Every structure is written in C-alpha cells, then in structure tokens.
Amino acid sequence: MATIYEIAQEVGVSPSTVARALRGTGYCSKEKYDKIIAVAKRLNYAPSHAARSLKSKRTNKILFLIPDIYNPFYFGMIKGASDVLDQNGYYTILCHTRGDKGMEKKMLRSLKEGYGDGMIFVSFDFNKENIDAVNACALPVVLTNNYQSLSGNDHFDCVYIDTFEGIYMACKYFISQGFRKIGYIGGDTTVQTGRERFAGFLKAMNEGNVPVNQNFLKEGDFSRDSGEKSMEEMISARSVPEALVVANDLMAIGALKACKKHGLHIPQDVAIIGMDNTDLATCTVPELSSINMKEEDIGRYAAELLMERILKGRKEKRTIRLQPELFLRGSSRREA
Amino acid sequence: MATIYEIAQEVGVSPSTVARALRGTGYCSKEKYDKIIAVAKRLNYAPSHAARSLKSKRTNKILFLIPDIYNPFYFGMIKGASDVLDQNGYYTILCHTRGDKGMEKKMLRSLKEGYGDGMIFVSFDFNKENIDAVNACALPVVLTNNYQSLSGNDHFDCVYIDTFEGIYMACKYFISQGFRKIGYIGGDTTVQTGRERFAGFLKAMNEGNVPVNQNFLKEGDFSRDSGEKSMEEMISARSVPEALVVANDLMAIGALKACKKHGLHIPQDVAIIGMDNTDLATCTVPELSSINMKEEDIGRYAAELLMERILKGRKEKRTIRLQPELFLRGSSRREA
DNA sequence: AAGATATATGGCACCGATACCATTTAATTG
DNA sequence: CAATTAAATGGTATCGGTGCCATATATCTT
Structure with a gap:
C-alpha cells in the first residue's frame, strides 16, 4: 500500500504537503492539490489506520x-x-x-x-x-x-x-385480573438479571397474598427450548397454572408451543405474558403479551x-x- | 496509559528487555522478568494496538x-x-x-x-x-x-x-404433490438475490407446465410485515393460491399470520414453504416447512x-x- | 512603501511498539 | 583451558502518519 512519502516523491512535494492535501486541512495550492489527489488515486492510497491512531490517540x-x-x-x-x-x-x-x-x-x-x-x-x-x-x-x-x-x-x-419492575407489573396485572394460580418461568438465578426478575415475581405474589406454588416455578436459560421444556414438565406433572409470567419472549414462545401441542388453549386455559416485547411477540397466534423493555x-x-x-x-x-x-x-x- | 519506556525506566532496564519480557519471547532473566511484570501490572500497562499493528502489519x-x-x-x-x-x-x-x-x-x-x-x-x-x-x-x-x-x-x-436451487426445489415439491395453484412471495428483484430466487420459481413452474398466475405473485422486502401485507392483498383480492413459496422465513411467517387472521387453515387451505430454515420456523403453529440454507x-x-x-x-x-x-x-x- | 496578514510549503520530532544487530557475561565442550 | 555456544541485555532504525514550527512568497492595509 502506498504511503504519503511515495506520493510526495512522485509529485515532487514534501510529505507534509501531501498530508495536508489528502486530509483537506491546511494550505495547499489548487495545482498541487489536484496532482496529489490524482497520484494518490493511481497508487491506490489509503491512510494507515494504525499510524493515524498511534499519533492522534483516536x-x-x-x-x-x-x-x-x-x-x-x-x-x-x-x-x-x-x-x-x-x-x-x-x-x-x-x-x-x-x-x-x-x-x-x-x-x-x-x-x-x-x-x-x-x-x-x-x-x-x-x-x-x-x-x-x-x-x-x-x-x-x-x-x-x-x-x-x-x-x-x-x-x-x-x-x-428495571427488570424487577417489569416482572412485578406483569404479575400484578394477572393478580388484578383475579388469577390466583400464577406460574413463573425464570432465567438462571445464579446471574443478576435472573435474580432480579424472580424477585419481582415474589414481591408481587407476596403483596397480592397469592400463594407461591412450587410446581408452577421453573428455571430456564432464556432459550426457546428451555421454555418449551419447562412447560412440558408442568403439563406432564399435571400442575398447570392458569396464568404464566415468563422471563423473556423466547421462553414464552416455547411455553406457548408446548401448550398448543398438548391441546391447551391460550389464553383460555393458560394466559401468558412474556418479556422483552420483541418482534417475535407478534409472530405467534395469538400474539404474545409482553413487557416492553425499551x-x-x-x-x-x-x-x-x-x-x-x-x-x-x-x-x-x-x-x-x-x-x-x-x-x-x-x-x-x-x-x- | 503506561508504555514500555516508563516500565523500563522504573525497573532500570532497557525498553528492549521490557518488550521481550512482556511478549514472552527472547531471553530474559527470571529476576528481571518478575520485576517487569510486577511494574507493568502496577502501572496498568497495556500494549498499544496501534503501535504494534503499525510495525507488525497485522x-x-x-x-x-x-x-x-x-x-x-x-x-x-x-x-x-x-x-x-x-x-x-x-x-x-x-x-x-x-x-x-x-x-x-x-x-x-x-x-x-x-x-x-x-x-x-x-x-x-x-x-x-x-x-x-x-x-x-x-x-x-x-x-x-x-x-x-x-x-x-x-x-x-x-x-x-444456490438460492435459485432452493426456491426451485420447493416449487418442484409442491408440483410433485399435485398442487397447481402455486403462489410466490419474493424479495426485491432489483437485487441479485431476489432475482435468483424468482428465476428458480419460474423455472420450476415452467418445467412442471404449471401456469403462472400473476395474482399469486407478490414482491416483498424480506421483512415479516411485507409478507403479511402481500398475503393480505391476495386475500382481499380473493385470489389465494393453494400452495405458497416464500423467499424467506420472515415473510413466510407474515403470510402465515395473515392467513390465520382471515380464517384460512395451514396447510389445508394454503400450504406454505419458507426459506432459510431459521429458528423462527419452529416457533409457529404449525411449524414452518423451510429450505435449509446452511x-x-x-x-x-x-x-x-x-x-x-x-x-x-x-x-x-x-x-x-x-x-x-x-x-x-x-x-x-x-x-x- | 513599510508593515501586517494570508497563503504555500518544507522540516522534523513524535506516537509506542517491533525487528534486528551489537555487546557482554555465563555455561558448555572437546 | 581455550574455543564455542547459550543467555542476557542494550542500542537504534523503522512503521506511516500527525502536529508544530520555520521559512518563503503573495496579498492586503493604512
């Protein structure tokens, strides 16, 4: 790759002049400018990113x-x-x-x-x-x-x-609608974001005096498959909640699929709210309620x-x- | 940010020695090596990417x-x-x-x-x-x-x-199943990948002696919304194909949604094959047939x-x- | 016309590594 | 033990720009 020195030699000016011309800052006569640009193009010049950022620190x-x-x-x-x-x-x-x-x-x-x-x-x-x-x-x-x-x-x-707040408001909604058998499919609680969400669930249930049924609690890994698996487990254990809050849309879609597969109707048999409000939420039938995480x-x-x-x-x-x-x-x- | 020169001064050796120690190549006594590493850590040293790649060209x-x-x-x-x-x-x-x-x-x-x-x-x-x-x-x-x-x-x-081949094989499949009213929702034919796909559709239809019905042809932009809109258009024009090949999964899902919304059953009323075989294909009910593009x-x-x-x-x-x-x-x- | 200002250009140190060579000291060998 | 060879270290040019200063004209002021 050509450098400003080669261009300078070719045109017969100093490297400084070439640099100024190519950068478009500082003084340079029209005549030399044109020559320099032409030669730069011919030699397929590109300024070295490394050299520039070494000196300019940006x-x-x-x-x-x-x-x-x-x-x-x-x-x-x-x-x-x-x-x-x-x-x-x-x-x-x-x-x-x-x-x-x-x-x-x-x-x-x-x-x-x-x-x-x-x-x-x-x-x-x-x-x-x-x-x-x-x-x-x-x-x-x-x-x-x-x-x-x-x-x-x-x-x-x-x-x-506030992910805590997100799950909290979804649960509160279900409670306000009269649901009492509320389930939750969460994410990995060994990581912060999983813990926060779960805490939101617990707080809402507690405030609403709704008992937490361990059979309605599952932990996935935020993947669709884990959502499906979690729901399958509840179904085969014959302990299916009437309302389900899921810690993200992917798992919610997995859960929705499992329900449909086993003949459960959404939302009549199981009402579901997902989280993240991604494009996927409107890809399903029925469309998925979800928490917009902006x-x-x-x-x-x-x-x-x-x-x-x-x-x-x-x-x-x-x-x-x-x-x-x-x-x-x-x-x-x-x-x- | 500290440089090898500062470290060299601090330890009392030459920059060359510091460079060798930090890079782990070349000779360096255990004693000096340890000192250098310690000082580098204390000064929060990180090698300059710009300087390195300027010299080493990688x-x-x-x-x-x-x-x-x-x-x-x-x-x-x-x-x-x-x-x-x-x-x-x-x-x-x-x-x-x-x-x-x-x-x-x-x-x-x-x-x-x-x-x-x-x-x-x-x-x-x-x-x-x-x-x-x-x-x-x-x-x-x-x-x-x-x-x-x-x-x-x-x-x-x-x-x-071969995207051409992909669409071609999907159409061929429908034809082999006895479908004659076959539609196609394609992508932008002003770009190469859109043209190729459409060509695959035309070739299969031609080879199978299946007439191409202009009402069954729509052009989207590879987005889900455009797939939905295309299908809506066919439905409201009351010209709905029995089989539909769609140039990607996103549009196929859009089309599927439009069908469901208007009470058309998949695959009984409209059979659909998408393209790309993405994760989305298994998110829908029924799951979407699709062409695996590897x-x-x-x-x-x-x-x-x-x-x-x-x-x-x-x-x-x-x-x-x-x-x-x-x-x-x-x-x-x-x-x- | 003298001084000030704008325009045009060159020179050179520098950014922070790397690569290579030179030198010194220690260890090995026949 | 002299001759090699290995180990340890320093010196310095270089990569390709940027930034700043010096110098030389050209143009503008009053």
Missing part, C-alpha cells in the same frame, strides 16, 4: 459487546446505539461474547490496548472480576445493567431498565453517555434508569 | 459485514465464522451495514486502511461499485454470494449457497478461505458452492 470506533446474538432483544439496542454513533462519526463494532467471561475480558483488554475509544458493555452478569476489568481500562465504558456498586469507586456509566432507548442513551464522555469530556458518573411498559395482546386476555 | 481482526441484524439467517453465519476465527486467534468484528452501499464502502475503506486483516462480506446485492471497492483493497475478502464475475479480473473468494457452513467456509489466504498465503481464487435442503414440517402437508 480510533473513531466504539466496541459493542453483546452476549447473545440469537436474542432479538439486543438488536434494538444495537440499532439505537449505532444511530447515535453514526451521527457523531463513530463506527459501531459489534462483538459477540456469548456471555463468556474470558471473551469479555479479552475485549476489555483490547479496549485498553486502544482498539476503540469506548465501549457499550452488555452482559448477563457482572461480577467483581469483569467490573475490575472495566475500571482498569481508562476509557469510557457504559454498562446496560443495573449494577449496584460494591466498592463505590466505580467510575463508569450505566443505563438500564431496548432501543437503552442503546441510544448508552451511546449518548459515551459521546458525552468522549466529545464533551464529562468526568462524573451518570446512571439512567428506564421504566418498562406492559403491552397486552391476545395471549393474556381473561375469559369473560 | 491486526488479528476480521471484519464481518452483515446487511440485516434483524434477520436470524445471519446469526448462523456469524457463529460458523467466529468459531473458526476464534480457533485461529482472530477476533470477529461485526458491522451492521443495513445493506447501505455507503456504509459498505466505508467499511471497505477501513479494511484498506488496515483496520482488519480480512473481511467476510455479506450483502443483498453486489454491483460494479462495491466489487471495484473489494478489488481495490489488497486484503483478502470473501463474498458470501454467487457473484458472477463480469471482468474476470476479480481476485476474491466466494462461498455461497448458513453456519457458509460462515465456516468463509472463515476458512480467509485463513488459507492469511496464514497459508494462498493466492489463487477459490469458490465454494453449497446445496440447499428442503425441511418439511407441518405447514406444507398435503391433505389426504
């Missing part, structure tokens, strides 16, 4: 870590963020971590090494290890979870939606927080909290 | 351009590719182009500037402009389409699955082609062609 790239590319919930976040980043002249570089802690650390190290100017970090679970890694890299990182600082020394931003807003805010740090030099920590909304569709209607 | 990154992050078809490709790349110590950097030609060119320029060591390029459509851009950057690029070289001078690799294999082969070029220095052009498979499920069964 890459114009933002890393975006997502734990599960099969989950449509994250698409909205990506869209929201990349819209904002695009507008500010930043590239969005996605990285699929699969929730793997090793991969996350690897990418945080890469950030520290200057792969990008900042990061939007989505993870199923934040623990001391990856939080330490976040703090260790001096570049701005935004977490999209509700991270309760343990040390108080964390200096990163957060934007998150993922596009999360992405947009996360990008804005980054831009504030990078472009405006903000130093102090900021946290943004969003409220979920319940979208009622066919799957949760109470029979008259 | 980034260990592969760019992966996807046109639509809402389409699960691409996830398998990403998975297949990143598995192979991971194994070889390369990062997969995803970039969502939204099929935007400007964005594609921007990323090809970035590649040329040395942002990555190679690229897997997925696009709805390849035209002279972006093909020229591919040829212009001396780094290896793999296209995941069937690109018919016009100039014969192209030096990039391709791995693709996206994970495409991704894997694409990554392998890149690795051959980068690690083994292959120069000559290679093209890999895969054959689709028909997966029959509930949505296409012929009534007895």
Whole structure:
C-alpha cells in the first residue's frame, strides 16, 4: 500500500504537503492539490489506520459487546446505539461474547490496548472480576445493567431498565385480573438479571397474598427450548397454572408451543405474558403479551453517555434508569 | 496509559528487555522478568494496538459485514465464522451495514486502511461499485454470494449457497404433490438475490407446465410485515393460491399470520414453504416447512478461505458452492 | 512603501511498539 | 583451558502518519 512519502516523491512535494492535501486541512495550492489527489488515486492510497491512531490517540470506533446474538432483544439496542454513533462519526463494532467471561475480558483488554475509544458493555452478569476489568481500562465504558456498586469507586456509566419492575407489573396485572394460580418461568438465578426478575415475581405474589406454588416455578436459560421444556414438565406433572409470567419472549414462545401441542388453549386455559416485547411477540397466534423493555432507548442513551464522555469530556458518573411498559395482546386476555 | 519506556525506566532496564519480557519471547532473566511484570501490572500497562499493528502489519481482526441484524439467517453465519476465527486467534468484528452501499464502502475503506486483516462480506446485492471497492483493497475478502464475475479480473473468494436451487426445489415439491395453484412471495428483484430466487420459481413452474398466475405473485422486502401485507392483498383480492413459496422465513411467517387472521387453515387451505430454515420456523403453529440454507457452513467456509489466504498465503481464487435442503414440517402437508 | 496578514510549503520530532544487530557475561565442550 | 555456544541485555532504525514550527512568497492595509 502506498504511503504519503511515495506520493510526495512522485509529485515532487514534501510529505507534509501531501498530508495536508489528502486530509483537506491546511494550505495547499489548487495545482498541487489536484496532482496529489490524482497520484494518490493511481497508487491506490489509503491512510494507515494504525499510524493515524498511534499519533492522534483516536480510533473513531466504539466496541459493542453483546452476549447473545440469537436474542432479538439486543438488536434494538444495537440499532439505537449505532444511530447515535453514526451521527457523531463513530463506527459501531459489534462483538459477540456469548456471555463468556474470558471473551469479555479479552475485549476489555483490547479496549485498553486502544482498539476503540469506548465501549457499550452488555452482559448477563457482572461480577467483581469483569467490573475490575472495566475500571482498569481508562476509557469510557457504559454498562446496560443495573449494577449496584460494591466498592463505590466505580467510575463508569450505566443505563438500564428495571427488570424487577417489569416482572412485578406483569404479575400484578394477572393478580388484578383475579388469577390466583400464577406460574413463573425464570432465567438462571445464579446471574443478576435472573435474580432480579424472580424477585419481582415474589414481591408481587407476596403483596397480592397469592400463594407461591412450587410446581408452577421453573428455571430456564432464556432459550426457546428451555421454555418449551419447562412447560412440558408442568403439563406432564399435571400442575398447570392458569396464568404464566415468563422471563423473556423466547421462553414464552416455547411455553406457548408446548401448550398448543398438548391441546391447551391460550389464553383460555393458560394466559401468558412474556418479556422483552420483541418482534417475535407478534409472530405467534395469538400474539404474545409482553413487557416492553425499551431496548432501543437503552442503546441510544448508552451511546449518548459515551459521546458525552468522549466529545464533551464529562468526568462524573451518570446512571439512567428506564421504566418498562406492559403491552397486552391476545395471549393474556381473561375469559369473560 | 503506561508504555514500555516508563516500565523500563522504573525497573532500570532497557525498553528492549521490557518488550521481550512482556511478549514472552527472547531471553530474559527470571529476576528481571518478575520485576517487569510486577511494574507493568502496577502501572496498568497495556500494549498499544496501534503501535504494534503499525510495525507488525497485522491486526488479528476480521471484519464481518452483515446487511440485516434483524434477520436470524445471519446469526448462523456469524457463529460458523467466529468459531473458526476464534480457533485461529482472530477476533470477529461485526458491522451492521443495513445493506447501505455507503456504509459498505466505508467499511471497505477501513479494511484498506488496515483496520482488519480480512473481511467476510455479506450483502443483498453486489454491483460494479462495491466489487471495484473489494478489488481495490489488497486484503483478502470473501463474498458470501454467487457473484458472477463480469471482468474476470476479480481476485476474491466466494462461498455461497444456490438460492435459485432452493426456491426451485420447493416449487418442484409442491408440483410433485399435485398442487397447481402455486403462489410466490419474493424479495426485491432489483437485487441479485431476489432475482435468483424468482428465476428458480419460474423455472420450476415452467418445467412442471404449471401456469403462472400473476395474482399469486407478490414482491416483498424480506421483512415479516411485507409478507403479511402481500398475503393480505391476495386475500382481499380473493385470489389465494393453494400452495405458497416464500423467499424467506420472515415473510413466510407474515403470510402465515395473515392467513390465520382471515380464517384460512395451514396447510389445508394454503400450504406454505419458507426459506432459510431459521429458528423462527419452529416457533409457529404449525411449524414452518423451510429450505435449509446452511448458513453456519457458509460462515465456516468463509472463515476458512480467509485463513488459507492469511496464514497459508494462498493466492489463487477459490469458490465454494453449497446445496440447499428442503425441511418439511407441518405447514406444507398435503391433505389426504 | 513599510508593515501586517494570508497563503504555500518544507522540516522534523513524535506516537509506542517491533525487528534486528551489537555487546557482554555465563555455561558448555572437546 | 581455550574455543564455542547459550543467555542476557542494550542500542537504534523503522512503521506511516500527525502536529508544530520555520521559512518563503503573495496579498492586503493604512
């Protein structure tokens, strides 16, 4: 690949002049400018990204870590963020971590090494290890979870939606509709996001004085298959709730499928509310009621927080909290 | 961020020694090694990616351009590719182009500037402009389409699955089952992949001596909504085919929804076959018959082609062609 | 016309690693 | 024990830009 030196030699000017011409800043006569551009094109010149960012300390790239590319919930976040980043002249570089802690650390190290100017970090679970890694890299990182600082020394931003509140409001709705046999298919409670959701369920049940039936409680892994399996288990154990809150849409669809397969009608036999309100929710028959987790807003805010740090030099920590909304569709209607 | 020079000064050795110690190659006494590592940790050192790749001319990154992050078809490709790349110590950097030609060119320029060591390029459509851009950057690029070289001078690799064949085999199946009123919801025929699919439909109909009814032909944009809208149009025009081939799963699901909404039974009233065989195909009731486009294999082969070029220095052009498979499920069964 | 300002261009240090060579000291060998 | 060879370390050019300063004209002021 050609360099500015080769172009300079060819045209008969100094490398400085070539650099100015190609960058379009600083003085350069029309005559030389044209020559330089022509030669650059002929030699198929492209400025070296490495050389530029070595000197200028900027890459114009933002890393975006997502734990599960099969989950449509994250698409909205990506869209929201990349819209904002695009507008500010930043590239969005996605990285699929699969929730793997090793991969996350690897990418945080890469950030520290200057792969990008900042990061939007989505993870199923934040623990001391990856939080330490976040703090260790001096570049701005935004977490999209509700991270309760343990040390108080964390200096990163957060934007998150209250998942606890989401499940809570779904349960409350069922209770307000007179349901008493309410089930819950949750996610992995060894990770934060799974725990929060389950806590929302318990609080609503408690407040509504609705007994928690252990047979109506299942734990999946946020995949459709695990939702289907959980429902199958309840059906074959002959303990099927009348209303079911599911911790994400994928599992809700799995549960819905299992019900249909065994002749249970939705919502007459089992009313279902999912979570995330993804595109999938309107793909089913009946359409799935779901909790809107405003993922596009999360992405947009996360990008804005980054831009504030990078472009405006903000130093102090900021946290943004969003409220979920319940979208009622066919799957949760109470029979008259 | 600390540099090897600062560490060298602190420990009292030369930068060369620090570099050797940190990289773990070359000679270094245990005593100094330990000191260097300790100081590096204390100063929170991270090697500068820019400096390293400027000198070494390698980034260990592969760019992966996807046109639509809402389409699960691409996830398998990403998975297949990143598995192979991971194994070889390369990062997969995803970039969502939204099929935007400007964005594609921007990323090809970035590649040329040395942002990555190679690229897997997925696009709805390849035209002279972006093909020229591919040829212009001396780094290896793999296209995941069937690109018919016009100039014969192209030096990039391709791995693709025959979409023509896919639609063709779906139509042939319907014809073999005795269907004569066969409809088709296609994609944008101004782009290559849309044209190929439509050609497959026409060839099968022609070979089977089945008349093509214009009322059964619709053109969508590969989104679920457009599939729904197309079907709605046929229904309200009272010209509904008995069998329907749809150019991707998303549109097929849209069509399925429209049918259900208007009381048409699947597959009794309308038999449907989708394309891509994504996870979505098993989310519907009945499950959607679909054409398996082997996206994970495409991704894997694409990554392998890149690795051959980068690690083994292959120069000559290679093209890999895969054959689709028909997966029959509930949505296409012929009534007895 | 003298001084100020704008335009045009070149020179060079620098960013932070890597690659390679030179030098010194320690260990091995016939 | 001299001759090799291995181990340990330092020195320095280099990658390809950017940023800043110096210099030389050209144009504009009053």
